[in-house]
Amino acid sequence: MRVALLVHETFPERAKTAVGLLRYGDDEVVAVLDRTTAGERVRDHVPDAPDAPIVASMADVSEPVDALVVGVAPIGGDFDETWRPDIRAALERGCDVVAGLHSFLADDDEFARLASEHGCDIRDVRRPPDDLTVADGTAGDVDATVVLTVGTDCSSGKMTTSYELVRAARERGVDAAIVPTGQTAIMIEGWGIAVDRVVSDFAAGAVERMVEKRAADHDLLVVEGQGALAHPAYSGVTTSILHGAAPDRLVCCHAAGREAVHGYEHVPIPPLEEYVALYERVAAPVSPAEVVAGAVNTAALGGRETGERAAGADGTVPEADGTAAEATARAAVEEFGATIDAPATDPVRFGVDPILDAVLEGHL
Amino acid sequence: MRVALLVHETFPERAKTAVGLLRYGDDEVVAVLDRTTAGERVRDHVPDAPDAPIVASMADVSEPVDALVVGVAPIGGDFDETWRPDIRAALERGCDVVAGLHSFLADDDEFARLASEHGCDIRDVRRPPDDLTVADGTAGDVDATVVLTVGTDCSSGKMTTSYELVRAARERGVDAAIVPTGQTAIMIEGWGIAVDRVVSDFAAGAVERMVEKRAADHDLLVVEGQGALAHPAYSGVTTSILHGAAPDRLVCCHAAGREAVHGYEHVPIPPLEEYVALYERVAAPVSPAEVVAGAVNTAALGGRETGERAAGADGTVPEADGTAAEATARAAVEEFGATIDAPATDPVRFGVDPILDAVLEGHL
Numbered sequence: 001m002r003v004a005l006l007v008h009e010t011f012p013e014r015a016k017t018a019v020g021l022l023r024y025g026d027d028e029v030v031a032v033l034d035r036t037t038a039g040e041r042v043r044d045h046v047p048d049a050p051d052a053p054i055v056a057s058m059a060d061v062s063e064p065v066d067a068l069v070v071g072v073a074p075i076g077g078d079f080d081e082t083w084r085p086d087i088r089a090a091l092e093r094g095c096d097v098v099a100g101l102h103s104f105l106a107d108d109d110e111f112a113r114l115a116s117e118h119g120c121d122i123r124d125v126r127r128p129p130d131d132l133t134v135a136d137g138t139a140g141d142v143d144a145t146v147v148l149t150v151g152t153d154c155s156s157g158k159m160t161t162s163y164e165l166v167r168a169a170r171e172r173g174v175d176a177a178i179v180p181t182g183q184t185a186i187m188i189e190g191w192g193i194a195v196d197r198v199v200s201d202f203a204a205g206a207v208e209r210m211v212e213k214r215a216a217d218h219d220l221l222v223v224e225g226q227g228a229l230a231h232p233a234y235s236g237v238t239t240s241i242l243h244g245a246a247p248d249r250l251v252c253c254h255a256a257g258r259e260a261v262h263g264y265e266h267v268p269i270p271p272l273e274e275y276v277a278l279y280e281r282v283a284a285p286v287s288p289a290e291v292v293a294g295a296v297n298t299a300a301l302g303g304r305e306t307g308e309r310a311a312g313a314d315g316t317v318p319e320a321d322g323t324a325a326e327a328t329a330r331a332a333v334e335e336f337g338a339t340i341d342a343p344a345t346d347p348v349r350f351g352v353d354p355i356l357d358a359v360l361e362g363h364l
Numbered sequence: 365m366r367v368a369l370l371v372h373e374t375f376p377e378r379a380k381t382a383v384g385l386l387r388y389g390d391d392e393v394v395a396v397l398d399r400t401t402a403g404e405r406v407r408d409h410v411p412d413a414p415d416a417p418i419v420a421s422m423a424d425v426s427e428p429v430d431a432l433v434v435g436v437a438p439i440g441g442d443f444d445e446t447w448r449p450d451i452r453a454a455l456e457r458g459c460d461v462v463a464g465l466h467s468f469l470a471d472d473d474e475f476a477r478l479a480s481e482h483g484c485d486i487r488d489v490r491r492p493p494d495d496l497t498v499a500d501g502t503a504g505d506v507d508a509t510v511v512l513t514v515g516t517d518c519s520s521g522k523m524t525t526s527y528e529l530v531r532a533a534r535e536r537g538v539d540a541a542i543v544p545t546g547q548t549a550i551m552i553e554g555w556g557i558a559v560d561r562v563v564s565d566f567a568a569g570a571v572e573r574m575v576e577k578r579a580a581d582h583d584l585l586v587v588e589g590q591g592a593l594a595h596p597a598y599s600g601v602t603t604s605i606l607h608g609a610a611p612d613r614l615v616c617c618h619a620a621g622r623e624a625v626h627g628y629e630h631v632p633i634p635p636l637e638e639y640v641a642l643y644e645r646v647a648a649p650v651s652p653a654e655v656v657a658g659a660v661n662t663a664a665l666g667g668r669e670t671g672e673r674a675a676g677a678d679g680t681v682p683e684a685d686g687t688a689a690e691a692t693a694r695a696a697v698e699e700f701g702a703t704i705d706a707p708a709t710d711p712v713r714f715g716v717d718p719i720l721d722a723v724l725e726g727h728l
Binding site for chain 1: 439441466498499500501559560561562563564565567568569593594595596597598599600601602603604606607608610625628630631632633634639642645646648649650
């Protein structure tokens with residue numbers, strides 16, 4: 001499929017979905033729509049992803065496009081009216097539109113009419129199935145090994161770590177698969193449930209259903225975590241995933257240098273060793289699981305672009321480049337590992353192998 | 365308002381909503397519909413509530429009725445088709461219908477048509493407002509003292525303890541109010557949000573909004589808790605309330621003798637001292653709060669009916685009756701208090717004063 005990504009004024013730092021699709025998706029990205037960086041190219045910002053031009057609007061995309069994908073995930077998931085002309089233009093030329101917003105584009109009168117007139121689809125991937133139920137508390141019974149990525153905050157690397165883990169496991173011959181719980185992974189996988197959009201009574205049940213479905217076909221499941229346990233707004237989602245997935249092992253993701261909850265600067269992130277223990281304590285009564293490894297996102301420490309994946313596309317770890325930034329990042333990884341008393345790495349900068357080793361040890 | 369309560373095959377043990385309305389509601393209950401106990405009376409089962417006849421169907425209710433209230437809260441909140449004839453009959457005689465199910469009665473084609481034909485309303489109290497958002501993490505800033513009832517399981521006495529606390533506080537001249545988070549309290553109060561029915565991303569935000577709204581008018585808020593932190597299905601709702609309400613103090617409710625999660629017999633309830641510590645540990649990073657008192661529901665130990673409130677309607681505590689059951693209940697209360705290292709009582713059997721003292725100490 002040939003797609004365009006709408007990321008106005010957010011690329012790449014606040015366009016998590018677009019960067020995830022560029023890096024892990026199978027679709028061909030023919031253009032990125034960002035009125036701020038128009039004229040530049042994807043490789044200027046995300047060097048390890050396939051390149052594409054950045055343009056200001058859908059009118060500047062001359063190639064055929066199968067779908068326009070909204071690649072922004074704003075807090076609250078609201079639609080931004082400044083996106084309307086591009087979505088209108090896409091539908092008018094027969095493009096499908098894919099979005100993961102809380103507000104559903106298919107419920108917009110104009111968009112629904114245009115889609116109908118031009119024979120195209122609007123896919124709101126955050127729309128939950130209508131037959132969800134409460135959890136049975138049975139996900140712990142599956143035969144597959146279930147790993148959950150948890151975090152010390154939102155945007156700490158849970159999705160990236162999950163994908164790097166699955167890719168590396170497959171390279172070692174392990175039949176691994178992701179359990180997608182958020183919009184980006186759902187777009188990449190073509191299935192999944194956006195747990196944060198589910199009625200809260202059914203959130204754990206939604207995760208349980210996905211784990212039980214996926215476990216029948218794979219040996220290792222990596223459940224993509226959401227939010228954080230000490231997050232003032234999203235902790236309920238996190239807890240529902242932790243108990244609904246009933247994981248065997250946890251991987252804790254942390255953004256190096258972050259000291260307060262992103263967007264909630266009055267809420268400090270707890271001391272990391274306590275935070276890891278808190279995840280284990282909350283998991284224990286339903287399904288005991290230890291944090292067996294840590295993933296540190298060291299992008300904020302410099303030395304690489306936000307989107308850069310220094311580890312090669314084949315999963316090999318690059319030679320040390322001896323820069324000061326690399327040394328700082330290495331120190332941050334070692335400090336995190338020592339603090340949580342578990343192997344740690346930056347899966348993007350240094351490769352995911354230490355995490356995979358810990359995840360597989362004694363399993364599979 | 366004159367109401368009938370539909371509780372088929374569940375009265376009183378599994379008709380929490382009906383018992384709550386009988387005990388704490390302002391409406392006059394003219395009949396209870398239960399095909400199992402038809403012919404008996406409310407006072408045979410809930411001696412301390414206003415009496416009413418129990419009948420088999422709406423056809424047996426000859427008095428005028430303003431509303432039929434669905435007084436059952438089944439797991440999953442589904443509609444039971446065996447209730448259809450009574451709801452149909454109510455609408456046909458011009459009665460409003462009030463329900464707190466996950467599935468909305470107003471969305472049922474037949475019920476919607478009958479309501480329209482007969483000029484009556486269907487009120488689905490679990491339907492959330494459509495303008496909810498993510499939490500700002502600001503509920504901790506309100507001037508009112510905020511108390512949250514938490515539990516070691518569902519159906520452990522959180523709503524009852526909340527109402528007893530508010531009533532006793534008012535008797536002491538404290539301007540106290542409840543923050544209703546579940547269907548029964550919403551029906552009693554005439555406002556509120558059923559947090560378990562809210563999109564999980566917005567659950568904490570819904571609680572925060574209620575606390576901030578209510579805090580402007582009262583000195584003491586008692587937030588009605590939901591679920592339990594170690595519950596395999598509902599822990600996300602519990603965590604959202606804990607962080608969204610940002611309480612100053614917690615009251616932990618426990619059903620004496622219960623050792624496994626109700627309906628999840630393979631999940632043991634954690635050791636109680638650890639459970640209390642877990643609530644405090646999870647609360648701490650967002651808004652520190654201690655468990656200052658315990659509420660024990662000793663009904664299962666015998667000596668009183670499920671619905672009985674031994675403490676008088678004026679809140680006075682009855683004389684000890686010297687029975688073996690009372691001694692057993694007293695011992696259970698003392699054991700719970702010693703285990704969690706805080707004052708404890710059975711608010712129904714022995715009065716809520718020890719909890720209120722602990723809640724108010726140093727505040728107000």
